[in-house]
Amino acid sequence: MKFTLNINGESQQVDVEPETPLLWVLRDDVGLTGTKFGCGIARCGACTIHVDGQAMKSCQLQASAAVGKKITTIEGLSKDSSHPVQQAWVEVGVPQCGYCQSGQIMSASALLAKRKNPTDAEIEAAMADNLCRCGTYQRIMQAIRLASSKIQQA
Amino acid sequence: MNKIVSKKTLSRRSFIQASAAVGGGLMLGFHMPDALAATISPKSSSTSTAVGTEINAWLVIDKDNTVTMRIPHTEMGQGGLTSVTMLIAEELNVDWSKIKTEWADANRHLRNNKEYKVMSTHGSQLVRLQHPHLMGAGASARERLKQAAAEAWGIDRSQITAKLGTLTAGNRTATYGEFAEAAAKVKLDKEPEISIDPTKWWLLGKPTQRLDIPNKVNGSAQYAIDTKVPGMVYAAVKASPVPWGTLKSHNFDAIKSRPGVIAAIPLKAVAGKRGQPDLQDAIAVVADSYYRAKTALDLLPVEWDFGEAAKDNSAAYYAAGHKLMEQKGQVSGKEEPKAAETIAASSKVVTASYQRPFETHARMEPINATVWVQDDRIDVWSPTQDQSAAITLVADQTGMDPKNVYAHTMFLGGGFGGNGGGGTGVTRQAAEISKQLKKPVKVIWSREEDLAQDKQRPLAVAKLTASIGDDGLPTALFTRAAWFSQDAMNQIGGATSDYGIYNIPYKVPYRQHERHNAKTHIPSSTHRAPGANQMGFMAEVFVDEMAIAGGWDPLEWRLKMTEGLDDFQLVFKTLKEKAGFRTDLPKGEGMGIAMVESHGTIAACCATVTVSRRGRLNIEKILVVLDAGRVINPHAATEQCEGSVCWELSHAWTGGLELEGGRFVNTNFDSYNLLRIDQNPHVETIFASSGGDKFGGLGEPAGPPAPPAVANAIFYATGKRIRSTPFRQHDLSWT
Numbered sequence: 001m002k003f004t005l006n007i008n009g010e011s012q013q014v015d016v017e018p019e020t021p022l023l024w025v026l027r028d029d030v031g032l033t034g035t036k037f038g039c040g041i042a043r044c045g046a047c048t049i050h051v052d053g054q055a056m057k058s059c060q061l062q063a064s065a066a067v068g069k070k071i072t073t074i075e076g077l078s079k080d081s082s083h084p085v086q087q088a089w090v091e092v093g094v095p096q097c098g099y100c101q102s103g104q105i106m107s108a109s110a111l112l113a114k115r116k117n118p119t120d121a122e123i124e125a126a127m128a129d130n131l132c133r134c135g136t137y138q139r140i141m142q143a144i145r146l147a148s149s150k151i152q153q154a
Numbered sequence: 155m156n157k158i159v160s161k162k163t164l165s166r167r168s169f170i171q172a173s174a175a176v177g178g179g180l181m182l183g184f185h186m187p188d189a190l191a192a193t194i195s196p197k198s199s200s201t202s203t204a205v206g207t208e209i210n211a212w213l214v215i216d217k218d219n220t221v222t223m224r225i226p227h228t229e230m231g232q233g234g235l236t237s238v239t240m241l242i243a244e245e246l247n248v249d250w251s252k253i254k255t256e257w258a259d260a261n262r263h264l265r266n267n268k269e270y271k272v273m274s275t276h277g278s279q280l281v282r283l284q285h286p287h288l289m290g291a292g293a294s295a296r297e298r299l300k301q302a303a304a305e306a307w308g309i310d311r312s313q314i315t316a317k318l319g320t321l322t323a324g325n326r327t328a329t330y331g332e333f334a335e336a337a338a339k340v341k342l343d344k345e346p347e348i349s350i351d352p353t354k355w356w357l358l359g360k361p362t363q364r365l366d367i368p369n370k371v372n373g374s375a376q377y378a379i380d381t382k383v384p385g386m387v388y389a390a391v392k393a394s395p396v397p398w399g400t401l402k403s404h405n406f407d408a409i410k411s412r413p414g415v416i417a418a419i420p421l422k423a424v425a426g427k428r429g430q431p432d433l434q435d436a437i438a439v440v441a442d443s444y445y446r447a448k449t450a451l452d453l454l455p456v457e458w459d460f461g462e463a464a465k466d467n468s469a470a471y472y473a474a475g476h477k478l479m480e481q482k483g484q485v486s487g488k489e490e491p492k493a494a495e496t497i498a499a500s501s502k503v504v505t506a507s508y509q510r511p512f513e514t515h516a517r518m519e520p521i522n523a524t525v526w527v528q529d530d531r532i533d534v535w536s537p538t539q540d541q542s543a544a545i546t547l548v549a550d551q552t553g554m555d556p557k558n559v560y561a562h563t564m565f566l567g568g569g570f571g572g573n574g575g576g577g578t579g580v581t582r583q584a585a586e587i588s589k590q591l592k593k594p595v596k597v598i599w600s601r602e603e604d605l606a607q608d609k610q611r612p613l614a615v616a617k618l619t620a621s622i623g624d625d626g627l628p629t630a631l632f633t634r635a636a637w638f639s640q641d642a643m644n645q646i647g648g649a650t651s652d653y654g655i656y657n658i659p660y661k662v663p664y665r666q667h668e669r670h671n672a673k674t675h676i677p678s679s680t681h682r683a684p685g686a687n688q689m690g691f692m693a694e695v696f697v698d699e700m701a702i703a704g705g706w707d708p709l710e711w712r713l714k715m716t717e718g719l720d721d722f723q724l725v726f727k728t729l730k731e732k733a734g735f736r737t738d739l740p741k742g743e744g745m746g747i748a749m750v751e752s753h754g755t756i757a758a759c760c761a762t763v764t765v766s767r768r769g770r771l772n773i774e775k776i777l778v779v780l781d782a783g784r785v786i787n788p789h790a791a792t793e794q795c796e797g798s799v800c801w802e803l804s805h806a807w808t809g810g811l812e813l814e815g816g817r818f819v820n821t822n823f824d825s826y827n828l829l830r831i832d833q834n835p836h837v838e839t840i841f842a843s844s845g846g847d848k849f850g851g852l853g854e855p856a857g858p859p860a861p862p863a864v865a866n867a868i869f870y871a872t873g874k875r876i877r878s879t880p881f882r883q884h885d886l887s888w889t
């Protein structure tokens with residue numbers, strides 16, 4: 001089935017089974033490989049993207065259900081890595097292998113869009129679905145606090 | 155020319171200059187290695203895009219003084235890319251902002267008789283063992299540049315200084331770039347010494363921002379799983395759910411008409427290859443997209459013959475393991491009959507048995523490989539820690555001359571000793587399918603396949619016995635340990651089944667250590683800090699049991715029992731000073747100590763926990779003190795320690811693979827639970843270097859002492875002695 005998706009501000013026509021998870025459409029059809037496959041069952045968060053500003057797991061979202069919605073992937077979060085969350089991630093030096101980090105950054109940026117100054121418990125709750133096998137959690141906490149202060153100052 | 159250029163990589167072919175401001179007093183570094191592998195031509199024999207004159211295999215210097223360093227190691231999150239760059243730059247003495255990096259060509263390494271010495275990256279060896287030749291490459295280039303200038307200026311080489319890319323003698327100066335061509339022709343009488351004195355270093359030892367960070371915050375870092383090659387097809391595979399079962403039948407007709415489906419290909423186990431990255435019986439479904447291949451595979455009727463292994467389960471292994479503890483094993487170190495004699499004659503004996511389950515790597519990047527077999531060459535994109543092995547493996551599977559196999563280095567979504575998936579059969583699978591279909595093929599293992607078929611960390615048991623003297627200290631120690639590994643492997647990496655026990659430093663008068671290797675069908679391999687990761691737990695919980703039985707404070711006991719060993723003393727004294735360790739906290743709160751030495755590094759932990767009355771565990775803090783000798787990048791080293799602690803607590807607290815009917819009951823992250831952000835303790839890392847020439851490894855050693863430190867803390871909080879993992883299976887409630 002052919003349909004059009006709005007991804008990172010651009011219209012993209014795709015031709016896939018309507019139930020295809022958006023994750024695979026992004027990666028294999030559109031060529032946006034920043035969104036990662038980790039588990040396929042909504043338990044790792046590597047595939048997190050924004051749909052109309054909400055953090056969603058793209059492995060669980062049927063591509064056809066995203067028609068008419070605004071899809072943002074890590075590639076579209078900013079043009080030049082200038083989003084305060086990306087800047088904080090660089091300053092703190094969060095990534096190790098980096099594989100989970102697109103998902104971490106998308107979850108964190110969705111949280112901060114809603115709550116500029118979240119408590120530690122709110123950060124933990126918002127990030128609890130995002131696994132990091134390299135164990136960068138401590139730096140993720142630190143970077144979210146830093147991004148939060150950048151956003152409040154802006 | 156048939157260039158492999160995906161539309162996304164085009165814009166990133168030039169090196170990206172990072173512009174973000176970096177705080178925290180870090181060195182800024184800043185030409186990123188591009189995803190060269192994704193832009194390489196399959197027809198060329200070299201992956202290099204460096205411009206300028208090649209001084210040696212590692213270094214190309216351009217006229218404009220830009221230096222391209224070729225990195226022969228993989229970056230799997232351990233900071234290897236940055237470490238290699240720092241080691242070379244220290245000796246070459248070049249402006250950090252003038253450096254570009256690219257991955258070294260594994261095929262060139264092979265053709266030129268191991269030109270890069272070593273291209274595998276494991277065992278925390280990169281800095282520990284490879285620093286001499288990496289620093290040597292920089293030093294040699296520097297001296298040749300000086301020699302070239304000396305000849306041109308008619309002076310002696312010793313009159314010239316080389317600093318930050320500039321050669322100076324009196325009022326004469328020139329850039330390295332100006333003398334690069336001449337230097338390439340210089341032959342030195344004698345290669346220069348490298349500088350291992352940290353007081354003389356200008357770059358090493360400074361906290362340095364990792365070069366790969368900017369590419370990892372915007373989705374542009376290319377992993378093997380992101381590879382796209384023109385005409386590529388996708389394969390989903392399923393091997394026998396009970397490893398080493400055989401494929402009886404499959405019915406392709408049932409899925410043939412599904413959209414995009416191209417073929418179902420049965421893969422036959424390659425006999426006699428079980429110790430190596432092996433091919434097992436499996437079925438692959440190939441389609442024009444991964445999702446189509448995977449959904450068709452799930453619907454494919456398949457019959458397996460599981461064989462005898464279908465009877466195996468964890469409980470039976472534990473029972474068999476504990477039985478082995480009553481039998482004499484292979485002796486590690488020297489035979490010491492007095493150990494058993496002393497224990498037999500003693501009036502006070504402590505003995506305890508321990509067990510730990512299989513664990514899996516579960517790298518975040520699922521196991522995958524892309525292989526393109528053509529008549530005259532093969533290209534491989536695999537998340538491997540060992541490019542040379544990827545070449546050999548594909549050559550073996552296809553019958554191609556290894557010289558015509560090109561392995562492209564990619565960022566790895568985790569390695570952890572499992573070779574990033576390169577140590578599994580996936581590369582053979584992709585090679586075989588590509589050979590049969592004559593098309594480039596990307597094989598991705600689902601997470602379920604990854605957990606079922608990865609090479610696991612062996613299930614292990616141990617029994618330790620000690621006699622206690624009048625002063626409360628042990629007079630003799632007798633230990634036995636066993637692991638269950640594929641075909642009873644004697645060694646995994648450098649470790650034996652009692653590594654972490656037989657090598658404890660404590661000065662017990664008589665010690666005897668024995669080990670057994672028990673057999674399973676479950677494929678096994680190294681796992682971050684092999685041996686030490688399982689057995690360090692057994693040894694260090696037992697140390698607390700011995701100390702407490704003798705009336706000793708566990709930290710004072712460790713200090714006493716390492717008297718005269720300066721490096722251990724330094725670590726324990728630092729821990730004592732920083733940790734505020736105490737054993738008199740109110741019930742429900744506890745602190746615990748443990749120390750495990752591995753990879754040339756001594757790592758001690760102090761864990762602080764709370765346990766609610768109902769038994770809810772909270773690990774508040776882990777303080778780690780390490781003697782790793784020289785630390786070349788404290789920033790990356792600290793990160794590695796934080797990561798290693800989280801890694802081991804994932805297994806000891808929430809993890810644990812359980813075998814039932816010859817297969818694991820844990821299938822994905824809903825049943826194999828890794829530590830999540832709300833469970834992660836605060837980790838504080840302190841380096842206490844005892845000096846000397848040691849370059850200890852730092853990618854692994856902080857992990858093994860964390861679980862026993864937590865178990866020892868739980869004892870103080872609850873009075874319950876934990877002798878097995880995962881902790882989640884224990885009732886920790888107290889009244």
Ligand code: FES
Binds near residue numbers: 036045
């Ligand atoms: S891949 Fe979607 S949550 Fe893991």
Ligand code: FES
Binds near residue numbers: 097099132134136568
């Ligand atoms: S950085 Fe490796 S999984 Fe998170």
